[in-house]
Amino acid sequence: xxRAALIQMRSGSDMARNLADxxxxxxxxxxxxxGFVSTPEMTNILEPDRPRLRSLARPEGxxxxxxxxxxxxxxxxxxxxxxxxALMGPGEKLINRSLLFAPDGSIxxxxxxxxxxDVDLPTGESLRESHAYDGGGRAVLVETPFGPxxxxxxxxxxxxxxxxxxxxxxxxxxxxxxxx
Numbered sequence: 001x002x003r004a005a006l007i008q009m010r011s012g013s014d015m016a017r018n019l020a021d022x023x024x025x026x027x028x029x030x031x032x033x034x035g036f037v038s039t040p041e042m043t044n045i046l047e048p049d050r051p052r053l054r055s056l057a058r059p060e061g062x063x064x065x066x067x068x069x070x071x072x073x074x075x076x077x078x079x080x081x082x083x084x085x086a087l088m089g090p091g092e093k094l095i096n097r098s099l100l101f102a103p104d105g106s107i108x109x110x111x112x113x114x115x116x117x118d119v120d121l122p123t124g125e126s127l128r129e130s131h132a133y134d135g136g137g138r139a140v141l142v143e144t145p146f147g148p149x150x151x152x153x154x155x156x157x158x159x160x161x162x163x164x165x166x167x168x169x170x171x172x173x174x175x176x177x178x179x180x
Contacts, residue, residue: 002079002146004036005029011046011179015056018044019065023072030076036146038081041096041154041179045086050132059088060110066099074105079144083177084113084153093134098151098175100142108144111151112136115159129155139165147172154178 007025011018022039029037044065047053060066065085073080080101089095096113114136116129139162140151150166150173157163157176166174 002035003033004038005032005034007037007039009040009043011040011042011044013045013047013049013052013056015045015065019068023068026072026080027076030078034078036079036081036144038175038177039083041084041177042086043082043084046179047086053086053132054088054094057086057088057094059090060085060097060099063087069099070101070105070107073101073103077103079103079108079146081149081151081175081177083175089134091134094132095136096129096133096153098153098177100144100149100151100175109140109142109149109151111140111153113153113156114139114162115156117155139169141166141169141171150174152176154180 009021022043026037069080069082082099084096084098087095087097098111099107100109102108116133116135118128118130120126142149148170150171152174
């Protein structure tokens with residue numbers, strides 16, 4: 001059996017502050033015996049100003065939070081699911097990526113959010129995640145000592161076929177980090 005912890009936080013536009021806040025809560029959870037910790041969607045930054053977000057976002061290999069969370073998972077010897085990070089993708093758009101770190105700090109799995117939140121609200125407001133982000137193209141199932149875990153993010157929850165496919169592939173647990 002493993003003890004799990006879910007970190008609740010409201011990320012802002014200061015990436016260093018978000019990393020510090022998340023790290024403090026992850027340390028606290030580990031101190032209380034958690035062997036698996038999960039953070040929310042957009043743990044590294046939640047910035048509504050898309051041009052500013054694009055100027056701050058980095059590719060995975062250059063993002064300070066990726067290195068910081070890797071080191072933290074290793075230091076605390078725990079499984080760490082970073083719900084998601086806003087990262088620069090290989091093209092012109094961002095990607096909304098979930099990372100699962102193993103207790104040795106390595107990345108055990110990556111998942112790019114497949115179903116992007118594009119909606120027209122009754123107020124007339126229109127939200128288009130697809131204008132800033134590229135969607136992922138594949139479901140991700142990762143083996144862990146506590147069972148196979150299917151990685152998903154937020155709006156994916158509205159698409160039962162994703163969960164059905166992950167369950168049929170053997171998923172016993174699912175991550176569904178959300179920012180809202």
